[in-house]
Amino acid sequence: MIYTYALVAIAACVAIERFHNRRAKTTIVLVLAVFLAVAPRFYGNDAVFSVLADAAVYVMLALGLNIVVGFAGLLDLGYAAFFAIGAYTYGMLASPQFGLHLPFWVLLFLAAALAALFGALLGAPTLRLHGDYLAIVTLGFGEIVPQIFQNLTKYTGGPNGIAALDVPTFFGHSFGASVMPYYYIALFGIAAALWLSRNLRESRLGRAWMAIREDELAAKHAGIDILRSKLAAFAIGASFSGIGGVLFAAKLALVSPDLFGFQVSVLIVSMLVLGGMGNIVGVVVGSLLLTIVNSALLPQINSLVDATFHTTVDLSNLHFLIYGAILVGIMLFRPEGLLPNRERRAELHHAGEAAADA
Amino acid sequence: MHEFLAQLANGVELGAIYALIALGYTLVYGILELINFAHGDVYTFGSFVALGILVGLRAAGALHGAGLVLGITAALVAAILASALLNAGIERLAYRRLRKAPRLAPLITAIGVSFILENLIELWQGSAPVPFPNVIPNPQLQFGELEVGVQQIVVVALAIVTMVALHFFVQRSKLGKAMRAVAQDRDAASLVGINVDRTIAMTFLIAGALAGVAGFVGGVSFGSAWFLNGFGAGLRAFTAAVLGGIGNIAGAMLGGFLIGLLESFSTWLIGGQWSNVAVFSVLILVLVFRPSGLLGETLPEKV
Numbered sequence: 001m002i003y004t005y006a007l008v009a010i011a012a013c014v015a016i017e018r019f020h021n022r023r024a025k026t027t028i029v030l031v032l033a034v035f036l037a038v039a040p041r042f043y044g045n046d047a048v049f050s051v052l053a054d055a056a057v058y059v060m061l062a063l064g065l066n067i068v069v070g071f072a073g074l075l076d077l078g079y080a081a082f083f084a085i086g087a088y089t090y091g092m093l094a095s096p097q098f099g100l101h102l103p104f105w106v107l108l109f110l111a112a113a114l115a116a117l118f119g120a121l122l123g124a125p126t127l128r129l130h131g132d133y134l135a136i137v138t139l140g141f142g143e144i145v146p147q148i149f150q151n152l153t154k155y156t157g158g159p160n161g162i163a164a165l166d167v168p169t170f171f172g173h174s175f176g177a178s179v180m181p182y183y184y185i186a187l188f189g190i191a192a193a194l195w196l197s198r199n200l201r202e203s204r205l206g207r208a209w210m211a212i213r214e215d216e217l218a219a220k221h222a223g224i225d226i227l228r229s230k231l232a233a234f235a236i237g238a239s240f241s242g243i244g245g246v247l248f249a250a251k252l253a254l255v256s257p258d259l260f261g262f263q264v265s266v267l268i269v270s271m272l273v274l275g276g277m278g279n280i281v282g283v284v285v286g287s288l289l290l291t292i293v294n295s296a297l298l299p300q301i302n303s304l305v306d307a308t309f310h311t312t313v314d315l316s317n318l319h320f321l322i323y324g325a326i327l328v329g330i331m332l333f334r335p336e337g338l339l340p341n342r343e344r345r346a347e348l349h350h351a352g353e354a355a356a357d358a
Numbered sequence: 359m360h361e362f363l364a365q366l367a368n369g370v371e372l373g374a375i376y377a378l379i380a381l382g383y384t385l386v387y388g389i390l391e392l393i394n395f396a397h398g399d400v401y402t403f404g405s406f407v408a409l410g411i412l413v414g415l416r417a418a419g420a421l422h423g424a425g426l427v428l429g430i431t432a433a434l435v436a437a438i439l440a441s442a443l444l445n446a447g448i449e450r451l452a453y454r455r456l457r458k459a460p461r462l463a464p465l466i467t468a469i470g471v472s473f474i475l476e477n478l479i480e481l482w483q484g485s486a487p488v489p490f491p492n493v494i495p496n497p498q499l500q501f502g503e504l505e506v507g508v509q510q511i512v513v514v515a516l517a518i519v520t521m522v523a524l525h526f527f528v529q530r531s532k533l534g535k536a537m538r539a540v541a542q543d544r545d546a547a548s549l550v551g552i553n554v555d556r557t558i559a560m561t562f563l564i565a566g567a568l569a570g571v572a573g574f575v576g577g578v579s580f581g582s583a584w585f586l587n588g589f590g591a592g593l594r595a596f597t598a599a600v601l602g603g604i605g606n607i608a609g610a611m612l613g614g615f616l617i618g619l620l621e622s623f624s625t626w627l628i629g630g631q632w633s634n635v636a637v638f639s640v641l642i643l644v645l646v647f648r649p650s651g652l653l654g655e656t657l658p659e660k661v
Contacts (some may be wrong), residue, residue, distance in 0.1 A: 073462070075462050075465065075466070077469075124408075125642075125646045126642065126645070127647075128646055129646075129649065131461045131462060131465075132391070132392075132393045132462075132465050133645055133649065135393075135462075135465060136393065136596065136600075136639065136641070137642050137645050137647075139593070140593075140597075140638035140639075140641045140642055141638070141642070142632055143593070143638055144634065144638050144639070147609060147631070147632075147633065147635055148627075150631070151631050151635075152521070152634060155374050250645060262589075266469060266473065269466070269469075273466060302536070317477060317480060317481075317485070318477070320473050320476070320477050321473065321474060321477040322383025323470070323473055323476070324469075324470040324471065324473030324474035324475075324476075324477065325470070325472070326470070327466050327467060327469055328452055328467050328470035328471055328474065329470075331456065331459070331463050331464075331466055331467040331470065332452065332455055332456070332467065335459060335460075335463055351386050
């Protein structure tokens with residue numbers, strides 16, 4: 001069942017990439033949106049939509065990171081930190097922890113703002129750094145944030161985190177135990193993220209990002225305000241992650257520091273690399289594929305193996321091996337990702353041929 | 359005072375291990391401008407190879423008298439060889455194809471290799487720390503207020519001997535000169551007849567060998583080996599390399615000792631749970647305010 005939804009979504013994405021006709025693309029997007037909104041009434045169960053809601057959160061995260069890594073070319077290895085900031089915003093302000101019970105909808109925006117603020121705070125001093133150095137500094141930041149949440153036990157519940165978070169309400173109606181509201185909110189979030197990503201890419205700012213990605217020195221001399229553009233990328237990218245964090249925490253009704261480690265950052269980078277950095281549709285496909293493998297395919301294979309060989313092996317650790325293999329395999333054999341945008345593919349292959357000529 | 363000196367000794371011991379790992383980062387970065395993210399896991403691998411040999415020899419009852427010295431030497435040599443070959447293998451299989459790729463591609467690949475290694479080591483050795491055989495006798499020696507274990511002295515001495523040997527190797531030997539030439543200008547080096555591919559491969563071999571030494575002394579010093587050890591130790595060592603000035607051999611050693619001291623004193627003064635925060639804050643501060651490190655030189659941006 002879950003594969004039906006995933007396959008429909010992926011097929012639609014591939015079709016969007018293949019068609020060049022604007023009207024055809026719009027039609028596919030609309031049909032897909034109606035399908036994803038209506039089909040749950042007839043087909044599927046809570047378990048399926050729980051996985052799909054998680055997948056949708058990851059798609060949002062990947063779209064946010066895509067702005068930083070894909071558009072602006074800044075490798076951020078600590079993106080999970082902003083996810084943590086979003087999740088803890090909900091955890092601390094909508095739980096018995098401080099007796100504060102701010103509404104979910106307010107916190108969505110507050111978390112986006114806070115994550116953006118931290119993105120800018122981290123960005124301001126570090127964005128002068130280039131490539132690898134920036135990657136390592138963001139990695140350091142990504143290690144520090146969960147550690148701080150873990151150590152400030154008085155405020156954050158320490159290693160155990162905060163449990164029994166509020167169940168969100170919608171005009172007085174509680175979400176209850178159903179996962180459907182999260183599914184729909186996340187779908188809406190993806191739609192907004194897609195719309196924003198696309199418009200940003202075509203905007204003046206988006207062109208500045210791409211100029212910086214291709215050649216920072218040239219961009220600077222063409223009059224682009226490098227620092228401001230980079231800060232904007234960091235802040236906007238982080239805000240997606242903040243919203244994702246609130247959704248994630250509210251659905252799980254729990255936050256704890258070990259949910260936001262380096263593995264999460266690498267997972268999201270893997271989604272980008274798999275789908276094709278910089279290409280919005282490719283990123284969606286990459287994140288869908290990886291989430292489905294993680295939360296549906298691997299557990300199924302695991303139970304199949306156990307049933308066949310009467311074992312109780314734990315394949316859940318394998319997904320880190322899978323991320324690693326994806327990163328290495330894609331970089332070596334298809335650096336533009338599964339579904340790249342045309343410019344990037346042309347560029348990489350042109351570069352390859354030029355290197356072969358030399 | 360007593361506690362201060364004990365922490366000082368601890369910091370120097372930790373620092374010796376970090377310095378050895380940091381040298382591997384610095385050598386590779388110097389020649390390829392690549393952060394070999396998998397380097398920490400090469401260190402872990404070395405640790406487990408040494409551990410395996412020692413456990414095997416102990417089970418065979420060979421670790422007595424002269425056999426003890428031989429066994430320790432065998433474990434050290436095996437760790438060096440295994441780590442060196444692994445590191446060179448990674449370069450050959452994963453990094454060599456990417457020399458002309460966009461800059462982020464090799465780093466992303468290196469992270470992938472690191473994840474693969476960590477998980478293979480976990481499949482091989484399990485997810486819990488494995489105790490490292492306690493083979494080096496460890497009587498405590500008293501120097502005034504300072505009390506140090508024989509193990510600590512062995513660890514630091516081994517690290518320092520290795521570093522001195524590396525220094526002379528890079529400064530004096532033909533291969534060392536070739537390494538410096540390739541680091542400075544790859545094309546010019548190949549024009550004067552240096553085999554660039556071989557030189558880079560040798561650099562990875564040497565960096566891996568240093569990680570092997572670190573793996574052995576780290577196992578002795580921490581008393582255990584764990585599949586994720588390389589992640590934390592690697593990041594600290596990388597911080598050390600950056601602090602000293604990446605690409606600079608003396609800088610990596612200095613940075614290693616400074617980070618070791620920072621870790622032991624921050625653990626003592628503000629608690630072990632903050633040591634990560636302390637180390638990474640230093641990394642961020644150094645990169646922001648003095649990106650060329652303590653001993654590094656500032657290079658103009660290449661166009």
